[in-house]
Amino acid sequence: MKAKHWMLPGLAAIAAFALPATVPLAAQQTTGQKAGNFALTDMNGRTVRLSDFKGKTVVLEWHNPGCPFVKKHYDSGNMQKTQAAAVAGGAVWLTINSGAPGKQGHMAPAEARSLFAEQKLRSTNYLLDPKGVVGKGYGAKTTPHLYVIDPQGTLVYQGGIDDKPTANVADIASARNHVTAALGELKAGRPVSQAETRPYGCSVKYPEVA
Amino acid sequence: MVRLLLALLTAALLAPVASAQLAPAGERHIAIDLVAESDRPAPGSEVTLALVSKPDAGWHGYWKNPGDAGIETTLAWTLPAGVTAGPLEYPVPHRLLIGGLMNYVYQGPFTQFVTLGIPAGLAPGTALPIKVRADYLVCTNEICVPETRELETRLTVGDGAIDPARRADFDRWRAAMPKPLGSPARYAVADGMFRIAIPWPADAAAADPYFFPLAASGPSFSAPQTVRRAGDLLILETSAQGAGPPRIEGVLSVGDGNGFALTAMPGAVPAGDAPQTAGFDVALALTAFAGAVLGGLLLNIMPCVFPILSLKALSLARAGEDAGAARAEGLAYTAGAILACAALGGVLLLLRAGGEAVGWAFQLTDPRIILVLLLLVTAIALNLAGVFELPAPGAVNRLSARGSGGAFATGALAAFVATPCTGPFMGAALGTALVLPWWAAMLVFAGLGLGLALPFLAIGLSPALRRRLPRPGPWMERFRHILSVPMFLTALALAWVLGRQAGVDGMTLGLAAALLLALALWWTGSRQTRGSSRAWVPGAAAGALALAAIVLVERAPADAAPRVAALGAQPFTEATLARMQGEGRPVFAYFTADWCVTCKVNEKTAIETAAVAEAFKSGGVQVLVGDWTDGNPELGRFIEKHNRAGVPLYLWYAPGSATPQVLPQLLTTSMLTRLPAPQAAAVGG
Numbered sequence: 071m072k073a074k075h076w077m078l079p080g081l082a083a084i085a086a087f088a089l090p091a092t093v094p095l096a097a098q099q100t101t102g103q104k105a106g107n108f109a110l111t112d113m114n115g116r117t118v119r120l121s122d123f124k125g126k127t128v129v130l131e132w133h134n135p136g137c138p139f140v141k142k143h144y145d146s147g148n149m150q151k152t153q154a155a156a157v158a159g160g161a162v163w164l165t166i167n168s169g170a171p172g173k174q175g176h177m178a179p180a181e182a183r184s185l186f187a188e189q190k191l192r193s194t195n196y197l198l199d200p201k202g203v204v205g206k207g208y209g210a211k212t213t214p215h216l217y218v219i220d221p222q223g224t225l226v227y228q229g230g231i232d233d234k235p236t237a238n239v240a241d242i243a244s245a246r247n248h249v250t251a252a253l254g255e256l257k258a259g260r261p262v263s264q265a266e267t268r269p270y271g272c273s274v275k276y277p278e279v280a
Numbered sequence: 281m282v283r284l285l286l287a288l289l290t291a292a293l294l295a296p297v298a299s300a301q302l303a304p305a306g307e308r309h310i311a312i313d314l315v316a317e318s319d320r321p322a323p324g325s326e327v328t329l330a331l332v333s334k335p336d337a338g339w340h341g342y343w344k345n346p347g348d349a350g351i352e353t354t355l356a357w358t359l360p361a362g363v364t365a366g367p368l369e370y371p372v373p374h375r376l377l378i379g380g381l382m383n384y385v386y387q388g389p390f391t392q393f394v395t396l397g398i399p400a401g402l403a404p405g406t407a408l409p410i411k412v413r414a415d416y417l418v419c420t421n422e423i424c425v426p427e428t429r430e431l432e433t434r435l436t437v438g439d440g441a442i443d444p445a446r447r448a449d450f451d452r453w454r455a456a457m458p459k460p461l462g463s464p465a466r467y468a469v470a471d472g473m474f475r476i477a478i479p480w481p482a483d484a485a486a487a488d489p490y491f492f493p494l495a496a497s498g499p500s501f502s503a504p505q506t507v508r509r510a511g512d513l514l515i516l517e518t519s520a521q522g523a524g525p526p527r528i529e530g531v532l533s534v535g536d537g538n539g540f541a542l543t544a545m546p547g548a549v550p551a552g553d554a555p556q557t558a559g560f561d562v563a564l565a566l567t568a569f570a571g572a573v574l575g576g577l578l579l580n581i582m583p584c585v586f587p588i589l590s591l592k593a594l595s596l597a598r599a600g601e602d603a604g605a606a607r608a609e610g611l612a613y614t615a616g617a618i619l620a621c622a623a624l625g626g627v628l629l630l631l632r633a634g635g636e637a638v639g640w641a642f643q644l645t646d647p648r649i650i651l652v653l654l655l656l657v658t659a660i661a662l663n664l665a666g667v668f669e670l671p672a673p674g675a676v677n678r679l680s681a682r683g684s685g686g687a688f689a690t691g692a693l694a695a696f697v698a699t700p701c702t703g704p705f706m707g708a709a710l711g712t713a714l715v716l717p718w719w720a721a722m723l724v725f726a727g728l729g730l731g732l733a734l735p736f737l738a739i740g741l742s743p744a745l746r747r748r749l750p751r752p753g754p755w756m757e758r759f760r761h762i763l764s765v766p767m768f769l770t771a772l773a774l775a776w777v778l779g780r781q782a783g784v785d786g787m788t789l790g791l792a793a794a795l796l797l798a799l800a801l802w803w804t805g806s807r808q809t810r811g812s813s814r815a816w817v818p819g820a821a822a823g824a825l826a827l828a829a830i831v832l833v834e835r836a837p838a839d840a841a842p843r844v845a846a847l848g849a850q851p852f853t854e855a856t857l858a859r860m861q862g863e864g865r866p867v868f869a870y871f872t873a874d875w876c877v878t879c880k881v882n883e884k885t886a887i888e889t890a891a892v893a894e895a896f897k898s899g900g901v902q903v904l905v906g907d908w909t910d911g912n913p914e915l916g917r918f919i920e921k922h923n924r925a926g927v928p929l930y931l932w933y934a935p936g937s938a939t940p941q942v943l944p945q946l947l948t949t950s951m952l953t954r955l956p957a958p959q960a961a962a963v964g965g
Contacts (some may be wrong), residue, residue: 115471136423137424138424138425139424139426139428139831170379173379173422174422174423203380206380211348211349211381212348212349235351236351236354236415236426237351237417237426238415238426238428248912263806270349270350270351270495271348271349272349272419272423272424273348273349273350273379273381273383273419273424274349274379274381275379276379276380276381277379278378278379
């Protein structure tokens with residue numbers, strides 16, 4: 071009853087992402103097609119629509135402050151740095167929380183505001199999606215899970231923040247930051263070379279009874 | 281004395297400190313042991329290392345493909361020169377759907393393997409320190425914690441000897457690993473659907489088959505998989521997630537933790553037959569259906585059903601030669617019996633699906649239902665005895681009334697009260713039903729209802745049969761009164777069951793409710809004879825009051841000390857059984873419940889007789905009793921293993937025989953006294 075021989079675990083993820091164009095991943099939004107519009111309430115109680123940012127590159131980031139994989143990128147400052155660079159390059163960065171009330175990471179607007187200040191988020195805005203409607207509409211599965219939408223409204227990237235699916239801060243330095251790479255390629259007028267990757271992290275804490 | 285007090289005081293003061301120290305801040309949620317199959321591997325050989333993991337309650341670890349979220353386990357080895365470590369091998373995972381996202385996990389203890397290669401040419405006695413850093417994720421349904429831990433073990437080059445106890449452990453862990461399927465599968469992605477054809481023998485069972493993909497692309501993780509058969513292929517279909525890579529590896533799970541590792545290439549996938557939820561055998565389903573019909577037929581002679589049937593037959597006899605009305609009544613009664621059986625079966629299947637360990641007659645483990653039945657049976661008995669007459673309106677009240685509505689209700693009632701009288705054929709048929717697809721199982725339940733209704737249906741449909749019924753006359757009234765006797769006895773049995781379940785208080789309450797109802801019905805009856813237009817007012821009021829007793833009935837706490845019957849019997853546990861078998865003793869194990877009339881009859885007429893006691897004593901037979909009255913899930917599982925969906929179940933374990941002989945559900949003294957005979961002969965010879 072000798073079991074099958076899988077790839078070496080440590081190499082598996084790297085091998086998967088090293089394949090050209092990688093393995094496409096399913097989502098509710100199709101890469102290369104128009105990203106679905108949505109309206110959400112932000113941490114200040116205002117309604118924010120994706121269509122408000124027509125003509126600009128938009129990054130969507132799914133967030134859960136309690137998730138260790140999110141902490142990996144915030145405690146190290148990696149996510150803030152990526153946000154700052156994106157915003158400096160003219161992009162809009164929307165951090166979205168789809169945690170259901172009562173579940174880990176769910177935040178009321180006031181909590182979101184103080185977390186935004188404390189952790190020095192550099193994103194354009196923090197949006198609340200407690201019913202998970204937008205999260206499910208985009209097929210967001212993990213925190214973090216990232217999406218890049220070009221100025222024409224086309225979804226050009228969806229997947230993980232980088233290619234090292236671990237909770238270890240030390241892995242950030244050697245990882246390929248998919249979002250930074252996609253934004254750079256977009257700016258240079260080139261197609262996004264890795265348009266879909268496998269996101270990693272905690273599951274998005276959607277309400278039960280899906 | 282002072283010293284003792286001081287010691288106690290010190291202990292009391294120190295205890296909280298000690299327990300605080302036991303829970304450090306960095307507490308881990310999976311305990312992992314690194315165990316080698318052989319601590320003294322031979323040079324030039326391979327040795328299997330096991331990572332034996334035990335997640336805390338409520339926590340789960342992840343499969344290689346964690347599903348929609350999570351990460352796989354990574355290992356970083358520190359090995360002596362020349363020693364190699366193979367990939368991490370995972371046991372068959374489980375599915376855990378949280379908030380619409382699929383997780384492929386282990387919710388209980390699980391063991392992963394790694395094969396180490398030991399280089400040739402090492403001198404015996406060479407120390408091989410093995411170190412590994414494991415990074416893995418452990419989650420509850422709410423939160424996730426990535427954990428890291430260093431594990432080490434020390435091997436010494438030797439002869440490769442394996443300790444028997446450790447071999448047994450590894451045997452157990454290996455059993456949880458997927459077995460290689462051997463032949464490749466094919467898959468196709470079209471119109472948003474992923475379909476995979478997996479070679480699987482047409483006559484092999486597969487309970488709740490599910491394909492766990494290792495690839496991130498191909499099948500959706502969270503969408504349900506439908507199952508079809510096409511000859512020797514198992515075809516699973518689900519939503520697609522991407523176009524699929526050139527080859528998809530994965531594990532097919534077929535229930536009971538059994539799984540098969542396979543590889544699928546793109547290729548043609550046949551359509552397959554109608555979707556199934558489980559492996560299925562037409563012949564088996566038909567046999568079970570026939571068994572169910574026969575079992576249902578036999579139920580008619582049970583004390584709890586016979587009066588109802590006789591009553592209906594009488595009412596038909598009263599109907600005389602009106603063929604149309606007789607046919608309508610027969611059909612309505614049949615429909616009532618079938619629907620009630622199907623409804624009970626449906627609830628049983630639903631509870632099964634929900635993971636409850638239930639068997640046939642499960643509804644009779646609730647004292648409130650027993651109370652309702654007690655009141656109902658009391659009322660029927662009083663009606664049969666002629667204390668009062670039934671008017672036209674009311675559903676169940678129209679028991680003896682003519683018309684198809686009343687006949688329907690009677691059929692349903694007959695099916696409902698017949699369930700405790702699990703006939704000899706029913707247990708096997710229902711046991712089969714539970715492993716069949718739901719629709720086939722429902723067919724079996726319906727068959728039971730059909731069997732139950734068959735005699736009355738025959739009377740209803742055949743004028744010839746009706747003509748053979750005795751002519752109506754004054755004798756009928758007397759016959760009806762006589763029929764009240766078994767009905768009163770049924771009420772008595774129900775009162776006893778109520779007492780077992782709800783204690784003396786519950787039984788007294790039930791009897792008081794029955795008495796109240798009886799007095800009210802008597803009053804109703806006397807008003808009826810006076811021709812009062814509102815004869816039913818007191819009866820209805822008291823009936824409602826009696827039913828209100830339901831709220832007061834509560835299940836009494838289970839007896840702390842398990843019941844030990846005669847014959848020096850011990851309570852059944854699998855451990856006791858194993859011990860007795862280990863001692864080479866013959867074992868007679870029987871499974872009973874207080875609500876099971878057949879069980880009680882067998883116990884009184886066969887098991888607890890002097891002849892059997894004598895035979896068992898001289899044969900050195902150990903009797904084990906499993907009391908399933910309160911629906912103990914462990915017993916439920918054991919009973920189900922022997923393909924029965926309920927009690928009675930009688931098992932005979934001859935000395936040295938691991939598999940039992942399943943005895944018929946109707947026992948005789950001679951059947952039991954013969955059991956130890958071969959043993960006695962062996963001793964004598």
